[in-house]
Amino acid sequence: MLDVAGENKELIRPSRKKPIFPVQDMLRRYLERYGRETALPTSYQDLYRFTYTKPLIDKNGKDTYWETVMYDMHQWDYLRESLVKIYAILKTEGDLSFTEHLDVRRIDFCAFGNSQPFRIRIVNKYNDNYDHYYIKQADASRIYGLELEHLLSPDRITYLTSNNTLVEEHIPGVPGDLFLQQYLENPTTNKIRLAKEFVKFNERCFVRLLGDMRSYNFIVNMTPDIEDVQYRIRAIDFDQQCYEGRKNLYLPQFFKENNKFVALAQKHLDTNSIRQYQAEERTMMTFRLVSSRYRVMELLDAMNNDEISKEEKILQLKTELAEHHNQLAYFKAQTMGQLLKTHLKQTLRKSLLLVPKTQSKFSD
Structure with missing residues (x-):
């Protein structure tokens, strides 16, 4: 089940000020190419x-x-x-x-x-x-975040x-904090569908290591559909792509600002449903990875030796991810780019096995 960030849990808070990382030559060539x-x-x-x-x-x-x-x-x-x-x-x-x-x-x-x-x-x-x-x-880390959103999320990004x-x-939508204030208790709000979408959004952020998704850093889109409404949660701030050292900072469920979204999931979804929605999202991310595999590999190659975080944060994150997945492969990573590649292979491994040709290319 998803956890709520409560008072008796350690406070989850990202770095107050993240440095601006310059765009290096390899990333610049990638941007020119595409x-x-x-x-x-x-x-x-x-x-x-x-x-x-x-x-x-x-x-x-x-x-x-x-x-x-x-x-x-x-x-x-x-x-x-x-x-x-x-x-x-x-x-x-x-x-x-x-x-x-x-x-x-x-x-x-x-x-x-x-x-x-x-x-x-x-x-x-x-x-x-x-x-x-x-x-x-x-900012290089923000650009990596925008490009990963474009390639691996359900949405396209123009920048x-x-x-x-x-x-x-501009990405249109209702900011998550305003949605909680103005729409959550609206009689027409389908809380089950909203809870499902938050689970999927939570999974997307963790798989591609996008941090600091507090409610004011994402928006909610509502689309009328037959007899009800579908919801889509979209990130609008990409400053914390592969920067922080704490694993939980890449999981929106652990921010107190998102407690009401987590409470919806706890109330309306059982463990099997949550696992189903997580598996659905990872499968869709794998399909997107397969269709853009060469471009994703070029992006990860640019990230491979790029400095977009601090050494102590890289060490902390690979240690926590290795413990979370019980995988020593994380300790081989020396940069955030290498760590992201390892994490994508680990989290999407089951789906990648269904497309062995692509998996062999991605696992090089």
Whole structure:
């Protein structure tokens, strides 16, 4: 069964500040090969030249932890044009014929997050419809997280890099903490289906070692389906990909912020059902791994010797995973990339045995 993070358990908390890891040559070549690296008309550092900020308050009068930034007129004119072009590169592969009716409505900055992102609001001047995207510092561990999400999760991710700048699409959905406040007790919420999805999400994070999935770092999507609703939980923060040393930090079930999701699983699912849903998710991850095996291997090759964590965290994680799986193979890993490859083989081993040709390629 899934465990709840309770008061009498050791507090589960990720590192307060994770360093930014530079993009090394091998990862850069991977990004170029698969169309992620491109020239952009402005950079993260250009956005940092704002003159002042004001707090961004939500419609209920609460602080959002974001600040709206202001620029001098010359800088603003340059940024507006450049940011609209970046939106076109992100959405229409650089077709600028659609940009005449687009404008930048607002730029927000968040000093709270590791990547200190800027959020760009693009508006359609004709109908006032708007969209968002983000510009962040290019952090290697975050890029690995985005790419693994694209390859191994049910969802695709659109992002671009340019030297030390990272551009990400906005992932729409209800933040997990707001979902708990506003939707959990709604009479139309199917708590059994929601519990099932949390079990699958928990499994996805653990298999690909994505950490710090507290409720405000993922969103919940609701899709009407025949006579009910289907749920999909999606990660929106990838800073903690293969960084932390504690095994439980890669399992969303152990964060106190997610206790209500865990309680749903404990109430509505028995042990056999949980094991079934875990097996289903691992099987689907194996199918995705098989279909993208060469690209995944290239990504893991780039991770193999990349420094995206600290030595003491690598030692702690491989020790805890070796104990968890009773497998000494984890101790051979010297980097987080090597550790992730070992972990993928261990957690997906049963499903990989069904496709022996692929398994032999992946196990090299």
